[in-house]
Amino acid sequence: MALEEISILHRKIRISICDKERLKGISIGEKLSYTFYEGVYQDIAMIFLEPRKGNPTPKECEITSGRIMALLGVPVVFILKPGPTYERQRLTDKGVYFVMSDKYAHLPMLIALEKTSDRKTASVLTPVAQYILLYHLQERSLEGLSAKEIAKLVPYSYESTTLGITCMEDLGLCEKELVGQRTKHIHFAKKGLELWKKAETFFISPLEQLIYCDALHSEKVFPICGINALAHYTWLNPDPEKMFMLTNKEYRTLKESGVLENPNTYDGSIIIEVWKYPAIGLAGENIQWVDRLSLAITLAKDNDPRIEKEVERMINNIEWKD
Structure with missing residues (x-):
């Protein structure tokens, strides 16, 4: 059934199915894979893509949005089903615009990857987060690096590294700063002994x-x-x-x-x-x-x-x- 409205961060907007003329140049495969909608959010016209099956991979979203944005000349936003934190982070890192339920959105005019009430804010460091922090303090500075770059330096997957960084951010030990529209880099406001002392109450015994x-x-x-x-x-x-x-x-x-x-x-x-x-x-x-x-x-x-x-x-x- 076609959608008539979607909710973006608890705010409902009207959308309508794109007519055939609007979709000239769109491949048959893309038309079979997605339902295409038009809508306006905060005075910006957008094309919304709803996958007909499950969520495509972040890489697939990146390729598809790049092609359609170049063809139609407006931002492309994916209407996705709820997914894990690391999936949202990967989409954000690749500069993909999306709406995921009414709690998450990554759009041209805002970065709103908000915390949900069902995700517990960290109260102590996880093993991965502690490893990353201690690596930063003793082995090599991670200041200004992305999660993808950090994952290449530590013995953890990209997904685990992303969650570790989020844990440190929850505890106020670092911040994720947006660089351009695609990537977030890690920033430590405190350094050296000062950062160590701030983290002391959050350490777990290895x-x-x-x-x-x-x-x-x-x-x-x-x-x-x-x-x-x-x-x-x-x-x-x-x-x-x-x-x-x-x-x-x-x-x-x-x-x-x-x-x-x-x-x-x-x-x-x-x-x-x-x-x-x-x-x-x-x-x-x-x-x-x-x-x-x-x-x-x-x-x-x-x-x-x-x-x-x-x-x-x-x-x-x-x-x-x-």
């Missing part, structure tokens, strides 16, 4: 579980963590036990392959910290030690004055990268 074993029969080298990593960065003496950091995936793989000798949760000559996110470092880098800031977070609840002093020393000696 440590998910602690495993002991008597031997680790693997040729792979894992990053050193815990007190022994702190000893590497400061004047502290290392403990006699070996201490390694593994991701959940790495731990499951080792456990299933049987290379862990007598794994348990009580005692052993090797201590394995299973973390919520990978060791932070530059792509392709051989990471021998967990990063300083993640290490500081794992040791935050240690009441030993000696450790507290060395953690403070370690943070004060950091060369901030932002």
